[in-house]
Amino acid sequence: MVDRQPFHRSVERIERALDDNERTQHRSQREQNGSEVRSVELERLIAQGLTLIERRNAMELFRDQAADRFEAHTGSAWRPRTGSMVNHRALTAAMVDSREFLAARRRAETELLVPAGPKIAFTGGADFNDHQLIWSTLDKVRAKHPDMVLIHGGSPTGAERIAARWADTRKVTHIPFKPDWTRHAKAAPFKRNDQILEILPIGVIVFPGSGIQENLADKARKLGIPVWRFGAGGA
Numbered sequence: 001m002v003d004r005q006p007f008h009r010s011v012e013r014i015e016r017a018l019d020d021n022e023r024t025q026h027r028s029q030r031e032q033n034g035s036e037v038r039s040v041e042l043e044r045l046i047a048q049g050l051t052l053i054e055r056r057n058a059m060e061l062f063r064d065q066a067a068d069r070f071e072a073h074t075g076s077a078w079r080p081r082t083g084s085m086v087n088h089r090a091l092t093a094a095m096v097d098s099r100e101f102l103a104a105r106r107r108a109e110t111e112l113l114v115p116a117g118p119k120i121a122f123t124g125g126a127d128f129n130d131h132q133l134i135w136s137t138l139d140k141v142r143a144k145h146p147d148m149v150l151i152h153g154g155s156p157t158g159a160e161r162i163a164a165r166w167a168d169t170r171k172v173t174h175i176p177f178k179p180d181w182t183r184h185a186k187a188a189p190f191k192r193n194d195q196i197l198e199i200l201p202i203g204v205i206v207f208p209g210s211g212i213q214e215n216l217a218d219k220a221r222k223l224g225i226p227v228w229r230f231g232a233g234g235a
Contacts, residue, residue: 007063014056021049025098040183046098115173117147119201123216124159125209128231134162137205137230142172150174151196153189159207190215197223207231 028042120141124134142148150167152160154176167174177196179188193216203226206217217227 007059007066010059011056011063014052014059018049018052018056021045021052025049029098042098049098115149117149117173118145119149119151119199120145121196121201121204121216121220122150122152122160122163122207123204123209123213124163124207124231125213126155126158126160128159128208129162130207130231131162133230134159134207135166138163138166138170141203141205142170145202148172151199151201152176153192153196153212154178159209193219197225201225203228205230 025042025045028038028045032038032042122138138150150163150172152163152174154164155161160176164174164176166172177192179192181188184191189212193212196216197219200223201220204216204220206213206227206229208231217229220227
C-alpha cells in the first residue's frame with residue numbers, strides 16, 4: 001500500500017517555501033525603483049513561486065490519490081498526523097499582486113516609449129531588400145495615416161532596416177522593439193512579437209521573412225488586428 005505521509009510532508013515543506021517566496025515578493029515589490037535589476041529579480045521570484053505551486057499541487061494530487069486507495073482498501077478515511085488536507089488550485093494573492101504589478105509597470109513604460117498616434121507594426125526578413133516596394137508601401141500607409149508611428153523589430157539589415165531609413169527620411173516617428181537575447185535566448189524574437197502586439201497596433205505590415213514574421217502575423221490575426229502582406233505571396 002502506498003504511504004501517504006511522505007506526500008503530505010512534501011506539501012508542508014513546499015508550503016513553507018511558498019510563504020518565504022511570498023514575503024520576498026512583497027519586499028521586492030516595495031524595492032522596485034524602475035531599474036532592470038529589480039524588475040528581473042521580481043520576475044525570477046514570480047517564476048520560482050509558480051514552480052513551487054506546481055510542485056505543491058502535484059504532491060497534493062499524489063497524496064489524495066494515495067488516501068483514496070487507502071480508504072478503498074481499509075474502509076476508513078486516512079488523515080494526516082499533522083496539518084490539514086487542503087487542496088490549492090489558484091495563485092496566492094502575493095503572486096497575483098506581483099504579476100499585476102509587472103504588467104502595470106510594462107504598460108507604463110510602453111506608454112512613455114510610444115508617442116500618441118496610430119501604431120503601424122512592420123516586420124520583414126533580414127534578406128528582403130526590395131527598397132522600392134517597401135518605400136512605396138509605407139508611403140501609401142502614411143498618406144492614409146499622416147500621424148502614424150512605425151513599430152518595427154530593429155533588425156540591422158533587410159526589410160526592417162529599410163523601413164527605419166524610410167521613417168528617418170520621411171520624419172516619421174519609429175520605435176524599434178529589439179529582441180532581448182540575453183533574457184529570452186532563442187525565444188527572444190517571439191517574446192518581442194508579443195511586446196509589439198501589447199501596444200495594439202492598428203495593423204501589421206508583413207514582408208517575406210521567416211517563422212518570426214509568420215509568428216507575428218498569426219498572433220495579430222488571433223487578436224483581430226489586420227495583417228497586410230506584401231512581396232512574394234502578398235499584395
